[in-house]
Amino acid sequence: MHSLNNSVFNLLPKPYTDCAACEIRKTALFQGVPYGRLGWTQQYREAQFSVAARNQLYFENMRPEFAFTLVSGWVALYKTIADGSRQILKYALPGDLLGFNLTRDGTATHSAETITPVILCAFSSKNLSIMLREQPEIAARLVEMNLRDMSICQQHLICAGRKDARARLAYMLLETYYRVQKQSKADFDEKAKAIFFPITQELLGDSLGLTNVHVNRVLKVFKMEGLIECSHRRLIILDEKRLSEIAQFNSQTLDIHPLV
Amino acid sequence: MHSLNNSVFNLLPKPYTDCAACEIRKTALFQGVPYGRLGWTQQYREAQFSVAARNQLYFENMRPEFAFTLVSGWVALYKTIADGSRQILKYALPGDLLGFNLTRDGTATHSAETITPVILCAFSSKNLSIMLREQPEIAARLVEMNLRDMSICQQHLICAGRKDARARLAYMLLETYYRVQKQSKADFDEKAKAIFFPITQELLGDSLGLTNVHVNRVLKVFKMEGLIECSHRRLIILDEKRLSEIAQFNSQTLDIHPLV
DNA sequence: CGACCTTTTGATTGGCGTCAAAATCTGTGG
DNA sequence: CCACAGATTTTGACGCCAATCAAAAGGTCG
Numbered sequence: 341m342h343s344l345n346n347s348v349f350n351l352l353p354k355p356y357t358d359c360a361a362c363e364i365r366k367t368a369l370f371q372g373v374p375y376g377r378l379g380w381t382q383q384y385r386e387a388q389f390s391v392a393a394r395n396q397l398y399f400e401n402m403r404p405e406f407a408f409t410l411v412s413g414w415v416a417l418y419k420t421i422a423d424g425s426r427q428i429l430k431y432a433l434p435g436d437l438l439g440f441n442l443t444r445d446g447t448a449t450h451s452a453e454t455i456t457p458v459i460l461c462a463f464s465s466k467n468l469s470i471m472l473r474e475q476p477e478i479a480a481r482l483v484e485m486n487l488r489d490m491s492i493c494q495q496h497l498i499c500a501g502r503k504d505a506r507a508r509l510a511y512m513l514l515e516t517y518y519r520v521q522k523q524s525k526a527d528f529d530e531k532a533k534a535i536f537f538p539i540t541q542e543l544l545g546d547s548l549g550l551t552n553v554h555v556n557r558v559l560k561v562f563k564m565e566g567l568i569e570c571s572h573r574r575l576i577i578l579d580e581k582r583l584s585e586i587a588q589f590n591s592q593t594l595d596i597h598p599l600v
Numbered sequence: 601m602h603s604l605n606n607s608v609f610n611l612l613p614k615p616y617t618d619c620a621a622c623e624i625r626k627t628a629l630f631q632g633v634p635y636g637r638l639g640w641t642q643q644y645r646e647a648q649f650s651v652a653a654r655n656q657l658y659f660e661n662m663r664p665e666f667a668f669t670l671v672s673g674w675v676a677l678y679k680t681i682a683d684g685s686r687q688i689l690k691y692a693l694p695g696d697l698l699g700f701n702l703t704r705d706g707t708a709t710h711s712a713e714t715i716t717p718v719i720l721c722a723f724s725s726k727n728l729s730i731m732l733r734e735q736p737e738i739a740a741r742l743v744e745m746n747l748r749d750m751s752i753c754q755q756h757l758i759c760a761g762r763k764d765a766r767a768r769l770a771y772m773l774l775e776t777y778y779r780v781q782k783q784s785k786a787d788f789d790e791k792a793k794a795i796f797f798p799i800t801q802e803l804l805g806d807s808l809g810l811t812n813v814h815v816n817r818v819l820k821v822f823k824m825e826g827l828i829e830c831s832h833r834r835l836i837i838l839d840e841k842r843l844s845e846i847a848q849f850n851s852q853t854l855d856i857h858p859l860v
Numbered sequence: 861c862g863a864c865c866t867t868t869t870g871a872t873t874g875g876c877g878t879c880a881a882a883a884t885c886t887g888t889g890g
Numbered sequence: 891c892c893a894c895a896g897a898t899t900t901t902g903a904c905g906c907c908a909a910t911c912a913a914a915a916g917g918t919c920g
Contacts (some may be wrong), residue, residue, distance in 0.1 A: 419754070419758060421758065421762050422848050427757060427758045427761050427762050429754050429757065440859065441747055441750070441856070442857035443751075443853065443855060443856060443857060444852070444855040445852070446857060447852075449751055449754070449853065449856075450754070472740065472743075472859060473736065473740075476733065476736055479736065479739045479740060480732065482743055483742055483743050486746045486747065486750060487701055487746065490746060490749065490750050491701065491703075493753045493754060493757060494679070494689050494709070494753060496757055496761075497689065497753060497756050497757045497760060498679055498687045500757055500760035500761040500809065501687050501756075501760040501809025502685055502687050502809055503681070504875075504876090505875080505876070540897085540898065540899090541899065541900095542898075548761065549760065549762055550876075551876075551878080552898085553877075553878085553879095553900085553901090554875090554876055554877075556898095556899060556900060556901090557876095557900090559899095560900080560901095572885090588681065588682050592703045592704070592705070593703065593709065595704040596701070596702065596703055596704060596709075597702035597703055597704050597705075597706060599728075599729060599732060599742075600732050600733050600739075764907075764908090765907080800865090800866065800867090801866075801867065802866075802867095810908075811908075811909060812866085812867085813869090813908090813910085813911095814907090814908055814909075816866095816869085817868090817869090817908090819867095820868080820869095832917090
């Protein structure tokens with residue numbers, strides 16, 4: 341466990357109890373693994389780390405030695421463009437697997453930055469490969485997670501290519517709301533219909549191909565129209581029906597068919 | 601083999617010879633399968649079909665019974681937007697697998713239209729599922745193909761979100777050129793550095809989030825600058841270096857790391 | 861040859877970017 | 891608990907890239 345041994349990554353104690361076996365099963369990658377084999381899976385875990393907000397986990401074009409499952413917190417995956425701007429590809433939520441998309445020469449295809457404080461569980465690339473080869477349930481699950489991410493990415497492509505700022509923004513708000521609701525219960529306040537929403541307007545712009553200035557203007561209109569409440573890192577969807585129409589949002593696209 | 605039994609799909613004789621075993625191995629999905637098991641794999645093929653240009657293979661929101669490997673020809677995968685416009689997600693080339701991305705209720709996530717005459721090999725969804733479960737090489741290959749497609753989709757997102765029309769168009773031309781060169785040798789004329797290019801300017805616009813009018817204007821400039829030649833369904837890249845700069849194109853993104 | 865694509869060109873419009881500056885929020889240390 | 895620096899949000903004026911509308915010219919295939 342070298343190379344993560346710097347100030348950014350803070351080593352946490354490895355929770356090797358039965359309870360941990362339950363815990364690990366909640367992470368999306370291991371959902372299909374039979375109980376008897378969970379312990380076997382765990383031998384491949386390297387360690388857990390905590391990382392503060394606004395830190396880089398890995399960079400595009402560098403060779404990460406580890407992939408991570410995100411245990412808690414939010415991470416932005418992005419690419420930087422030559423002119424200095426950036427495109428955010430995905431907000432990773434708890435359960436997501438990070439850092440296994442590599443080009444043929446082993447370099448990362450994108451960079452990753454923590455938005456909130458996070459807890460990560462590390463796997464060496466080699467062990468991940470072994471697990472995939474030996475446990476078909478994990479490979480199948482990875483295919484599914486990929487297909488879901490692909491569907492999300494395609495939706496974003498449609499937003500960026502074919503929708504105006506209003507529709508894009510509405511889409512992103514609804515998508516995030518749904519994903520949090522399903523994947524990160526801790527960030528979802530069922531009573532208030534609110535989610536924890538640490539995405540700044542600048543980040544929203546970087547996700548949608550808009551400037552933070554224009555994001556601000558459109559959000560203002562949404563608030564005036566009574567569609568959302570949004571401040572202090574909290575988001576409430578007030579009029580889901582109308583917002584969905586504006587966005588042409590369909591939650592089906594977040595829920596893909598299991599292949600196996 | 602019902603439900604494909606209409607005028608669009610023309611049944612072809614099923615080539616069950618040893619030669620066919622060699623042939624099938626060329627399709628990307630079966631590249632990792634050991635020779636001894638190729639025959640076993642073939643039992644799950646339904647049949648081969650030919651389909652004329654400009655036909656719909658399947659529609660978004662319908663339940664396709666079959667997935668296809670594309671043996672020859674070009675297919676556009678796209679989604680239609682409420683305002684009637686559409687976003688092309690991918691040009692499928694020979695070797696690509698089509699029609700297995702389904703939402704949880706079993707409906708297709710996108711539509712597919714042939715651009716040229718094509719030959720398809722059909723697999724029932726059920727058999728595809730069996731193959732994935734029983735042959736880990738196929739599952740692993742599918743993960744890889746997905747990761748590659750994901751990388752391509754992300755690049756398109758960056759193009760649509762962050763690049764101007766010049767860069768987007770340059771990118772699409774280079775990407776298509778590279779993909780054809782690698783994946784569809786029949787469409788690549790090595791001597792002339794030319795590819796068969798059946799993508800109309802309207803299709804280009806639908807891929808890039810531009811209008812056909814603007815695509816035309818930018819292409820005109822590219823021709824005047826001596827960057828490309830492009831007419832009569834043929835494309836020649838005259839100045840790859842300069843075009844790559846304009847596009848910020850990196851062929852690495854088309855070449856992802858094998859996970860297993 | 862005729863119908864239908866596809867490409868090409870011109871004039872006009874508008875959504876969103878750019879630049880700049882003020883106001884507000886957030887976290888940190890004294 | 892306040893002060894202060896840095897991040898984030900907010901607002902206004904102005905400009906430009908690409909959309910829109912319209913129509914002509916060129917290709918293609920039955």
